[in-house]
Structure formats: C-alpha cells, structure tokens
Amino acid sequence: MPKNLEATIDIAAAPDQVWKVVSDLKRMPEFSPQCIRMQPLGAVKTGTWTINFNRDGRKVWPTTSRVVRFEPNTAIAFRVNDNRTIWSFTLEPTEGGTRLIQRRDCPNGTSWISRKAIEAALGGEEPFEKALLQGMNETLGKIKATVER
Template sequence: MPNTLEASIDIAASPEKVWAVLSDLRRMPELSPTTVKMIALGGVRDGAFTVNVNKVGWKVYPTTSRIVRFDANRTLAFRMNENRTVWTYLLEPTATGTRVVETRTVDPKGLPGWLTAAIKVAMGGEQKFEADLVAGMEETLNRVKVAAER
C-alpha cells in the first residue's frame, strides 16, 4: 500500500471562503460521501478529539480522530486513532482562488494488521480499496468546490 494518496482541485474562491467550508466539521456529511457525522469535542482546534460515524455501502462504523494541524486558511489535518492514517487538507492561494490538496498518509508503522485483513476480505482488496479512497477524495473536493463557489 502506498504511503500517500492524493487528490487536488482548483476552486474559484478565496482561501478564507474555502476554509470556512472545510473547517466546519458539522458539514463533513455534506462534503464526504462516506461521512454520516463528525463531531469535534470542545470545538474545531489543534488537539481536538473527534467522534465520527462513517458509511461505505451497507457498512456503518464509528471512528475517532484527533486534529493534529489547524492553521486557519491553510491546513487542516486529523489523525485517525483506529488506523493511524493522517488526512490533510492543504489550501494554497492561486491567481484565481484556491488550490486544495487532500492527502491520506499512512503512518510509518503501516496499517494495523486487522485493517489489512479487512481490506482483503471486506473491501475488495488493496487496489480497489485505494481506488475507492481516491474517488471519495475527488468527490469530497468537488463538493467543497460547489459549496465554496456559491
């Protein structure tokens, strides 16, 4: 499994407007095709703990994460407690608005063994799993674009 998956998009809106969409984690169900709910306990800030409900097909499952980078109008990143992956949104100003790069980075220790097995058995194997993740990232970024350009 590669260490990093990435998707990006150019948005015709200022970094501040894009940030307002991305940093409102209550909107994550509107933005992410796999998020049912995301709650930042104590507010959205560096170090905040989040409780999440996710759905892929008929599978619904809870996760938790910690916000590990919160740099207003620039970077939002959270580390999933269950699998140690880090999801990052990087906002870069452009001449026409903002470029957003979303990455999913695997911890240097790799994915937990239970997850590797689950990917093989329940998620169609590593190649399909990664393709589905990238497709979800692209869909999320397209939804962010639509919301920010309104």
C-alpha cells in the same frame, strides 16, 4: 502496503472562504461519500478529538480521530486513531482563488486490524484505495460547488 493518496482542485474563492467550509468538520458528511458523521468534541483546534461514522455501501463502522494540525486559512489535518492514517486539507492561494489539496497519508502504514478488515470486508487494499481516491475527488468537487455558490 497502503499508499498515500492525493486529490487537488482549484476553487474560485479566497482561502478564507474555503477555510470556513473545510475547517467545519461537522459538515464533512455533506461532501464525503464515505463519511456519515464527524462530531468534534469541542471547538476545532489542534488536539480536538472527533467521533466519526463511515460507510461503504451497506457496511458502516465507527472511528475516532484527533486534529493534529490546525493552521487557519492554510491547513487542517486529523489522525484516525483506529488505522493511523492522517487526512488533511491544505489551502494554497492562487491567482484565481485557492488550490485545495486533500491527502491521506500513511507515514507508518496502517494498523493490522484495519488491513484485515479492508481485506475481509471491503475487497482488499487496491479497490478500497481506488474508491477512496474517487471519494476524495467527489469531496473536493462538492466543496468547490459549495464555496463558489
């Protein structure tokens, strides 16, 4: 069964500065090692659909998602339609700036086809999730470096 995953980083910048970066979903490929493209279909808000392309090494696959939470300077989340996972960024003000939390939640598990594809093409759930968590930490580190410039 897939696990919920979480990574956190503290950024020396106000939440509105961090928000400008994480809410611009087109920029996701700059930060995520798995995301090749994330194209919102219209202005980003609750209900906006995106078309995405992801990779793991030489393997590339498309997905679609829908923004399910959009609270400026606080949180953005999107549900991947293909596997039912919910990816989110939550911003918490701190004394030194902002704590940014990235999560992958699987409230109802993932789709059968997604589990089979991960097993067949990506080495199984455990190594795939280990790589996802590593990628989440890399993503947060790149966001931090961008915002703190």
